[in-house]
Amino acid sequence: VEEYKDFASRKSDLERTELQKDKTGVFTGCYAKNPANGDAIPIWVADYVLASYGTGAIMAVPAHDTQDNEFALKYNIPIKWVVKNEANSSDDAKQVYPGLGIIENSSSSETALDINQLSSKEAGLKVIEWAERTGNGKKKVNY
Numbered sequence: 001v002e003e004y005k006d007f008a009s010r011k012s013d014l015e016r017t018e019l020q021k022d023k024t025g026v027f028t029g030c031y032a033k034n035p036a037n038g039d040a041i042p043i044w045v046a047d048y049v050l051a052s053y054g055t056g057a058i059m060a061v062p063a064h065d066t067q068d069n070e071f072a073l074k075y076n077i078p079i080k081w082v083v084k085n086e087a088n089s090s091d092d093a094k095q096v097y098p099g100l101g102i103i104e105n106s107s108s109s110e111t112a113l114d115i116n117q118l119s120s121k122e123a124g125l126k127v128i129e130w131a132e133r134t135g136n137g138k139k140k141v142n143y
Helices: 002-009 013-017 066-074 120-134
Strands: 025-033 040-046
Touching (some): 002 040
Antiparallel strands (some): 025 040
16 A cells, blocks of 8 residues: 555646546455445555545445446446436336436444435435444534
């Protein structure tokens, strides 16, 4: 990981975010626990994630973000689709979809959070309520 960090740090932000470039990264050997469902999430260091974006750490969503999808496919990282385009056909079911839609594959008896079949907007509000109630997070607006 240290060797990779040194390699990636020699690239400019422009080089690191170029959309057509080959994304690189390295698995840290560590996992984070998703508090909403208890799943273990592999932690990677990648050159296309910039420290100036948000907190500098992101949760990649490869089913719903093109760059994250390319990275996940390259490194055989499992992809979980959770937002279904209401207008999609069966041919589009496993295509990257960044928009709003209906939530699927998003329930957990362990945490008592079930947002399946809700609209993206409704689900977001329900997750914020759940996070605040359980102490896993709080609503915050960043500009």
